[in-house]
Amino acid sequence: MNIIKLLDKLKNYLDADRREQIAEYDSVKRILKKLKKKEKALKQQLKAEQNEEVINQLQREIDVIFAQREKGINLQKSLKEAKKSR
Amino acid sequence: MIRKILLPTIFILLTYGFWLSPDFKVITAGVAIFLFGMLALEEGIKAFTGGVLESILRRSTNKLWKSISFGFFTTSLMQSSSLVSVITISFLSAELITLAAGIGIIFGANLGTTTGAWLIAAFGLKVKLSAYAMPMLVFGVVLIFQKLRLLKGLGYILAGLGFLLLGIHYMKDGFEAFKESLDLAKYAITGYPGLFAYALIGIMATVIMQSSHATLVLVLTALAVQQISYENALALAIGSNVGTTITAILGAIGANVQGRRLATAHLVFNVVTGLIAIIFINQLILFVDWIANSAGMEKDNYTLKLAVFHTIFNVLGIILMVPFIHRLVSFLERVIKVSLPHVERPRYLSQASAAIPDAAIEAVRKETVRLYDMAVDVITHGLSLDKKIISSGADINSIINHSSHIRLTEDIDEVYDRRIKAVYAAIVEFTTRAQGTMSAEQVDKLFLYRDAGYRIVESIKGIKHLQKNLKVYLTSNNTEIRQEYNNIRIQICQVLKELRILQSNEDDSATVLSLDQLKLAISERDDISHKGVDKLIRNNHISAQMAISLMNDSAYCQSICRNLLSIGASLFVSKNKNKRDAENRIALDDTEINEILTKRTEKANG
Numbered sequence: 001m002n003i004i005k006l007l008d009k010l011k012n013y014l015d016a017d018r019r020e021q022i023a024e025y026d027s028v029k030r031i032l033k034k035l036k037k038k039e040k041a042l043k044q045q046l047k048a049e050q051n052e053e054v055i056n057q058l059q060r061e062i063d064v065i066f067a068q069r070e071k072g073i074n075l076q077k078s079l080k081e082a083k084k085s086r
Numbered sequence: 087m088i089r090k091i092l093l094p095t096i097f098i099l100l101t102y103g104f105w106l107s108p109d110f111k112v113i114t115a116g117v118a119i120f121l122f123g124m125l126a127l128e129e130g131i132k133a134f135t136g137g138v139l140e141s142i143l144r145r146s147t148n149k150l151w152k153s154i155s156f157g158f159f160t161t162s163l164m165q166s167s168s169l170v171s172v173i174t175i176s177f178l179s180a181e182l183i184t185l186a187a188g189i190g191i192i193f194g195a196n197l198g199t200t201t202g203a204w205l206i207a208a209f210g211l212k213v214k215l216s217a218y219a220m221p222m223l224v225f226g227v228v229l230i231f232q233k234l235r236l237l238k239g240l241g242y243i244l245a246g247l248g249f250l251l252l253g254i255h256y257m258k259d260g261f262e263a264f265k266e267s268l269d270l271a272k273y274a275i276t277g278y279p280g281l282f283a284y285a286l287i288g289i290m291a292t293v294i295m296q297s298s299h300a301t302l303v304l305v306l307t308a309l310a311v312q313q314i315s316y317e318n319a320l321a322l323a324i325g326s327n328v329g330t331t332i333t334a335i336l337g338a339i340g341a342n343v344q345g346r347r348l349a350t351a352h353l354v355f356n357v358v359t360g361l362i363a364i365i366f367i368n369q370l371i372l373f374v375d376w377i378a379n380s381a382g383m384e385k386d387n388y389t390l391k392l393a394v395f396h397t398i399f400n401v402l403g404i405i406l407m408v409p410f411i412h413r414l415v416s417f418l419e420r421v422i423k424v425s426l427p428h429v430e431r432p433r434y435l436s437q438a439s440a441a442i443p444d445a446a447i448e449a450v451r452k453e454t455v456r457l458y459d460m461a462v463d464v465i466t467h468g469l470s471l472d473k474k475i476i477s478s479g480a481d482i483n484s485i486i487n488h489s490s491h492i493r494l495t496e497d498i499d500e501v502y503d504r505r506i507k508a509v510y511a512a513i514v515e516f517t518t519r520a521q522g523t524m525s526a527e528q529v530d531k532l533f534l535y536r537d538a539g540y541r542i543v544e545s546i547k548g549i550k551h552l553q554k555n556l557k558v559y560l561t562s563n564n565t566e567i568r569q570e571y572n573n574i575r576i577q578i579c580q581v582l583k584e585l586r587i588l589q590s591n592e593d594d595s596a597t598v599l600s601l602d603q604l605k606l607a608i609s610e611r612d613d614i615s616h617k618g619v620d621k622l623i624r625n626n627h628i629s630a631q632m633a634i635s636l637m638n639d640s641a642y643c644q645s646i647c648r649n650l651l652s653i654g655a656s657l658f659v660s661k662n663k664n665k666r667d668a669e670n671r672i673a674l675d676d677t678e679i680n681e682i683l684t685k686r687t688e689k690a691n692g
Contacts, residue, residue: 020664027668035599060610063682064603064674072672 018083025079032072039065113260117336120253124337126226127176127246133239143177147187150411154404157194167199167298168333171352172250175337175345186415188348192334193355193407196400199330203302203323203393219255222248254333281321281364284314288325293332301326302392309388316388320367320395324360327400331356347418354414359403370399430460430505432512439520443528446520447535450513454535454542455589455657457509461542462582464501465646468549469575470560476583486572486579498550506546513539538656541649548646555635566627570615570636574643577611580604581650588658598659598666601651602674608647609683615640 039062046058103110147153161170171192178188222244229241291301305314305322314322331353338349363370374395383390407414434452439445466473475485517536521529552574559571584604588597619636622628628636655673660666674682 023664024668027662027664028672031597031599031665031668031672057607060606060686061603063686064606067674067678067682068599068602068672071674071678075668075671 021079021083025076025083028072028076028079032069032076035065035069035072039069109260111260112256116253116256116260118253119249119256120336121339123246123249123251123253124172124176124341125246126242126249127173128179128341130239130242130244130246131176131180131182133235133242143182143187147183147190150186150190150408153183153187153190154194154197157191157196158198159194160191161195161198162201167195167330168254169247169250170195170198171331171334171349172337175334175341175348176246178344178348179341181344185344185347185351185418186411188344189351189355189411189414192348192352193404196327196355196359197397197404199298199327200393200397200400202298203396219248219251223252278364280318281367284318284321285325285328285360285364288322288327289329290325291322292326292329298326298330301329302396306389306392309392316391317367317371319388319392320371321364323392323396324363324399327396328353328356328360343422343424347422350418350422351414355403355407358407359399362402362406363399370395370402373398428504429508432509432516435512435516440516441523443520443524446516446524447528447531450517450520450532450535451657453509453513453516454539457506457513457539457542458653458657460505460509461546462586464498464506464546465549465578465582468498468546468553469556469578471575471579476579476586482576482579482583486576487569498546498553502543502546502550506543510539510543534656538653541653545646545649545653548642548649552639552642552646555639559632559635564628564632566622567632567636570618570622570628571639573611573615574639577608577643578646578650580607581647585650585654585658588654598655598669599673601654602679604647604651605674605676605679606682608644608651609679610686612640612644613683613687 042058042062042065046055046062049055049058100114103114145152146156157170157174160173161167164170174183174188174191174195177183178185183191226241226243226245226248229237230245232238232241288301288305292298302323305319305326309316309319331349334349334352338346341349374391377394377398378385378387378391432453433456434449436449439449462476463473466476470489471486475482513536517532521532524532556571556575559567562568581604584600588600616637619628619633619640623630623633660669
């Protein structure tokens with residue numbers, strides 16, 4: 001590990017706000033990963049489904065997850081930028 | 087076990103009695119009519135509550151002398167202390183007067199009843215109230231059919247009084263046969279045993295004839311033909327005064343606890359007064375003689391002397407009992423207790439946890455979750471569903487659409503008062519007390535749970551409104567309207583099911599974010615149902631009246647679902663703060679949901 005990386009770690013450790021920011025960033029990242037997985041599973045399910053009512057319901061869920069992911073990705077970007085600027 | 091067999095046993099005994107004696111049938115019918123009159127009277131008095139009657143009664147009974155005067159004048163006017171005591175019990179049951187004021191009226195009524203003895207003595211007059219029963223009933227029933235609340239109330243009062251008098255009349259009629267066997271000379275005993283024996287006969291005669299006046303007439307007749315001695319006649323008068331309380335006791339059967347307390351007070355007053363009069367009978371006789379001499383009455387004018395005695399011993403009773411009136415009230419309150427229904431109590435809110443902010447917040451969260459669980463019971467019952475439906479993996483649509491057994495018997499108001507309101511009130515009180523030592527962030531959290539509690543209460547109110555039409559339309563022959571109401575049930579059930587998954591934490595992928603798709607589904611359903619209602623009316627599938635009910639109830643359903651989702655977002659969030667914050671920031675707001683809805687509608691319309 002080079003000296004810059006070590007200093008960065010120390011900085012993170014000493015700055016509580018920054019530590020919180022990182023934790024939030026990680027949480028968003030984890031949620032997005034889960035959402036992506038869920039979206040993928042729903043899409044698979046949709047392909048196999050014949051019942052129109054269920055199709056509508058699955059599509060609704062996919063639409064919502066898509067919007068949540070979009071919002072989450074924007075949030076992730078802003079958190080990343082904020083993290084860099086400190 | 088005893089409770090289960092009590093009612094059938096009473097029925098069997100009554101039937102046997104009816105078969106055995108026609109008089110018994112008349113007497114019990116009289117009691118039944120009398121009690122029915124009490125119910126009608128109370129119903130009528132309730133129509134006048136809400137202002138004028140309360141203020142009149144309050145003003146005329148707010149001081150002891152006023153309530154005694156009130157009792158005295160009304161009894162003198164009506165010539166029936168029994169009727170006044172029964173009406174007083176009705177006032178007390180409707181919480182229009184206090185127990186102390188009621189006791190004052192009873193004291194006054196006892197004095198007022200002595201005017202009857204004076205009337206008999208002076209004019210040989212006896213007012214026969216039963217003659218008024220029939221016209222009262224006729225006018226009363228005609229008034230009951232009126233739409234105006236006050237006229238209706240007046241009708242109930244008249245019909246109630248009519249039934250009371252009719253009931254008394256039947257009881258008297260039924261006892262007529264027993265009256266013949268009352269030979270007053272049969273028990274001629276001297277000294278105190280004789281006095282007590284005649285007092286007992288006086289009690290029995292009044293109970294049988296349902297009128298102390300009738301007993302007094304009987305006593306005077308017996309005295310005139312020297313069947314009984316003067317002392318024994320006085321003892322009979324004392325007994326009649328005690329026996330007259332039977333009407334109040336009968337009246338108290340249909341009354342609430344306050345009514346029973348008043349009837350007991352009446353009995354206590356008359357028994358104590360009677361006992362004192364018997365103990366000091368010789369002194370009282372001397373006093374009566376002195377008054378009779380001073381007033382220039384003839385020595386053997388026993389009728390007037392009896393009236394004087396009757397008045398004196400009742401005045402004496404009032405003088406002796408008035409200082410103890412408040413003690414009597416507290417004694418009655420102690421002895422005859424209000425049996426409160428089982429009211430749910432908070433389980434987690436303790437004095438100790440209120441002092442520690444984090445413990446207090448956790449206690450409020452747990453209590454609110456418990457409140458939510460109770461609410462789920464009420465909501466599922468309110469929708470005529472088994473609670474298991476939301477925890478099982480069963481298909482909600484198919485269960486609801488194929489269920490034909492509709493049972494909407496639970497009184498939501500009663501459950502709300504007994505379970506929900508009590509716990510929510512405790513949460514409100516606790517949060518108010520606990521926030522004193524909290525930081526702004528902690529107070530926000532506390533109020534988030536308190537708001538969830540409020541939404542729980544609102545959801546139950548929504549179900550209550552919804553239930554009114556559910557009862558009608560779920561059993562309707564019109565399949566369209568039935569389906570629409572089933573859709574409402576399905577939607578609420580789906581929200582409850584999603585919240586249960588979230589609450590149980592069984593599914594790792596279920597987070598607050600899962601609620602967003604329900605928000606969208608609710609908005610979509612709102613949109614579809616509005617268009618659907620138009621279509622149903624256009625195709626003559628439902629009437630305009632049904633459509634209005636459906637639109638109103640869809641609005642209730644929307645509000646219930648939104649409240650439930652908000653409750654879920656407050657109560658069933660992740661315990662990890664970072665995760666919770668991140669989820670809340672990613673969750674979609676109303677504008678974002680509406681954007682998706684617009685896009686989907688556009689896509690569907692091509």
